[in-house]
Amino acid sequence: xxxxxxxxxxxxxxxxxxxxxxxxxxxxxxxxxxxxxxxxxxxxxxxxxxxxxxxxxxxxxxxxxxxxxxxxxxxxxxxxxxxxxxxxxxxxxxxxxxxxxxxxxxxxxxxxxxxxxxxxxxxxxxxxxxxxxxxxxxxxxxxxxxxxxxxxxxxxxxxxxxxxxxxxxxxxxxxxxxxxxxxxxxxxxxxxxxxxxxxxxxxxxxxxxxxxxxxxxxxxxxxxxxxxxxxxxxxxxxxxxxxxxxxxxxxxxxxxxxxxxxxxxxxxxxxxxxxxxxxxxxxxxxxxxxxxxxxxxxxxxxxxxxxxxxxxxxxxxxxxxxxxxxxxxxxxxxxxxxxxxxxxxxxxxxxxxxxxxxxxxxxxxxxxx
Numbered sequence: 001x002x003x004x005x006x007x008x009x010x011x012x013x014x015x016x017x018x019x020x021x022x023x024x025x026x027x028x029x030x031x032x033x034x035x036x037x038x039x040x041x042x043x044x045x046x047x048x049x050x051x052x053x054x055x056x057x058x059x060x061x062x063x064x065x066x067x068x069x070x071x072x073x074x075x076x077x078x079x080x081x082x083x084x085x086x087x088x089x090x091x092x093x094x095x096x097x098x099x100x101x102x103x104x105x106x107x108x109x110x111x112x113x114x115x116x117x118x119x120x121x122x123x124x125x126x127x128x129x130x131x132x133x134x135x136x137x138x139x140x141x142x143x144x145x146x147x148x149x150x151x152x153x154x155x156x157x158x159x160x161x162x163x164x165x166x167x168x169x170x171x172x173x174x175x176x177x178x179x180x181x182x183x184x185x186x187x188x189x190x191x192x193x194x195x196x197x198x199x200x201x202x203x204x205x206x207x208x209x210x211x212x213x214x215x216x217x218x219x220x221x222x223x224x225x226x227x228x229x230x231x232x233x234x235x236x237x238x239x240x241x242x243x244x245x246x247x248x249x250x251x252x253x254x255x256x257x258x259x260x261x262x263x264x265x266x267x268x269x270x271x272x273x274x275x276x277x278x279x280x281x282x283x284x285x286x287x288x289x290x291x292x293x294x295x296x297x298x299x300x301x302x303x304x305x306x307x308x309x310x311x312x313x314x315x316x317x318x319x320x321x322x323x324x325x326x327x328x329x330x331x332x333x334x335x336x337x338x339x340x341x342x343x344x345x346x347x348x349x350x351x352x353x354x355x356x357x358x359x360x361x362x363x364x365x366x367x368x369x
Contacts, residue, residue, distance in 0.1 A: 012281055014063065015070040019206030021182075022214070024276065025067030027054030029089050037089045038278050039064060040216055041071055042201075045181030047079030050103075051199060051216050052278055056092035064093060078103045082177065082184075084218030085196040086111040086118075086164060090278060095165035106177065107167035108188065111195030114232075115164045127151035129233075130336070137339050138313025138363040143332065171197055189220045189267060191260025192227045196220055198267060209284065211273030220260075221267055221275055223283040226296060229260050230340030231347065257348035261297060264290045297345075304345055304355075311358045311365035318342040 014026045021043030026036040040051040048068075054060045065075050078101040083091050086107065094105050107115070118126075131147040171177070173188035183202040190196055199216040219227045232254065268290035275289075276282050283289070300321075307320050318338045319327050330338060346366050349355035358365045 015067045016282075017071070018214075018274075018276065018282065020203065022201070022276070023071045024282070025064060025071070027060045027064050027067070027093075028057070029055045030057050030059065032089070034089070034279055036063075036279070038276070038280075039067070040276055041068065041073065042179070042182065042184070044079065044179045046179070048073045048077055049080045049082060049179060050078055050097065051082050052084055052090040052218070053081060053093035053097050055089045056096070061093060061096060064097075075100045077101065080179070081105045082171070082199060083107045083111070083167065084198070084216065084220075084278060085193040086114050087193065087219070088164070090218065091115075091164050098165060098168075104168040105165055106169040106171050108171045108173070108186070108195035108197050110190065111193055112167050112170065114194065115166060118164060119166070124151045124154060134315075134336060134339065136363055137343060138315035138365075139336075139339065140315070143335065146332070173197070176202075187215075187266065187270070189218075189260075189263035191229050191256050191263050192219045194232050194254075194256075194259075196263075200270060200272065205273040209273035211271050211284070211286075213270075213272055214274045214276055215267065215270065215272040215286065217267070217275050217277045219278055220263065221286065221289060221293070222277045223275070223280050223289065225280065226293060227260075228337060228341060229256050229297075230337060230344050232256060233340075255347055255351050256344045257297060257301075258351060261294055264293055300345055301349060301354075304342075304349060305368045308346075308349075308355055308366055308368040311361065311367045313363050313365050314339050314343045314346060315363075317346065317366070 016024045018024065023041040024038045025041065027039050028036050037052060037054045039054050042049045042051060054064055068075060075097060078097055080103050081094050081097055083094060083105060097103055098105055127147045127150045131144045131151065134144050134147070171186045173186050175186060177184045177186060185200045185202055187198040187200055189198045196218055198218060198220050201214040201216070203213055205211065205214060268287045270286070272286050274282055274284050275286050304317065307317060318335070321338070321342060323330060323338060346355060350357070350366070353369070355366050355368050358367055
């Protein structure tokens with residue numbers, strides 16, 4: 001799942017040279033208002049390395065290969081692929097790049113674990129998991145019905161990202177990646193996914209900008225939109241079969257909002273000269289952007305406490321939250337994402353002792369304390 005945006009940024013050219021052996025290539029995301037993923041190309045002494053690969057679609061593949069050609073690189077030349085996180089608009093084309101080039105794929109273990117579990121689950125398990133998760137969050141029967149039909153009819157793997165490439169290498173937080181001639185350090189930034197990483201290029205900025213190197217930020221830090229922070233998806237989660245409040249609070253999905261806020265502070269302390277995100281455009285002023293995002297989530301949490309003066313399910317809470325369009329105009333899939341984001345914020349309030357699940361409620365409701 002990608003960050004939410006009302007319209008894509010389309011003013012910049014499809015390939016941008018950032019200097020110092022770094023380029024970005026716009027790779028389209030079909031039928032998505034974000035428009036594209038910025039795949040970054042990093043020259044190394046061992047050969048070109050990609051940071052993310054983009055969505056698995058013929059149009060996206062054509063854009064990636066053409067963009068690399070503009071940079072003077074053929075896909076066959078790619079030495080390695082470093083994945084910021086497992087979502088299909090970032091990891092989707094990794095298998096094809098590896099097939100053509102023989103490149104290795106590196107990913108943080110927390111997201112590699114998600115990839116392994118995803119590949120091991122049949123499609124009907126995923127549809128059933130999503131249906132149970134939404135039912136436990138208070139979703140109406142008409143919203144859940146399409147997922148149950150897909151499960152019972154044995155639909156093929158139509159959801160994106162159900163066959164992601166298995167990585168060849170891990171990414172160890174805090175360590176330099178094995179990229180001859182470059183200093184690229186992995187910074188673990190969980191929140192958007194459990195294994196999201198930013199990549200800090202610890203080299204002088206080619207234009208001499210003030211700050212410490214450049215940061216490939218994936219979806220963690222974006223210039224004009226807020227990344228989706230929802231509960232981590234896991235079909236092995238015991239809440240599929242036991243959706244009770246106590247089970248949901250034991251969930252392995254943890255506290256994504258808390259993880260994200262902590263990760264933002266870590267990135268802000270780096271104070272990079274420039275940020276190269278996976279969507280929109282490169283930007284400066286990372287500490288200020290970090291402060292804006294922290295303030296946004298603090299305001300969100302405060303607003304939810306006001307809503308939770310009465311017991312509400314996550315679904316009813318999502319209906320009342322402010323989104324980039326009225327609830328009635330939000331499509332089916334995006335409503336599911338919105339509910340997951342509402343749940344993540346409620347989880348944070350529970351962790352802080354400012355909200356609690358109402359004992360005996362089914363579906364579970366929460367109230368401020």
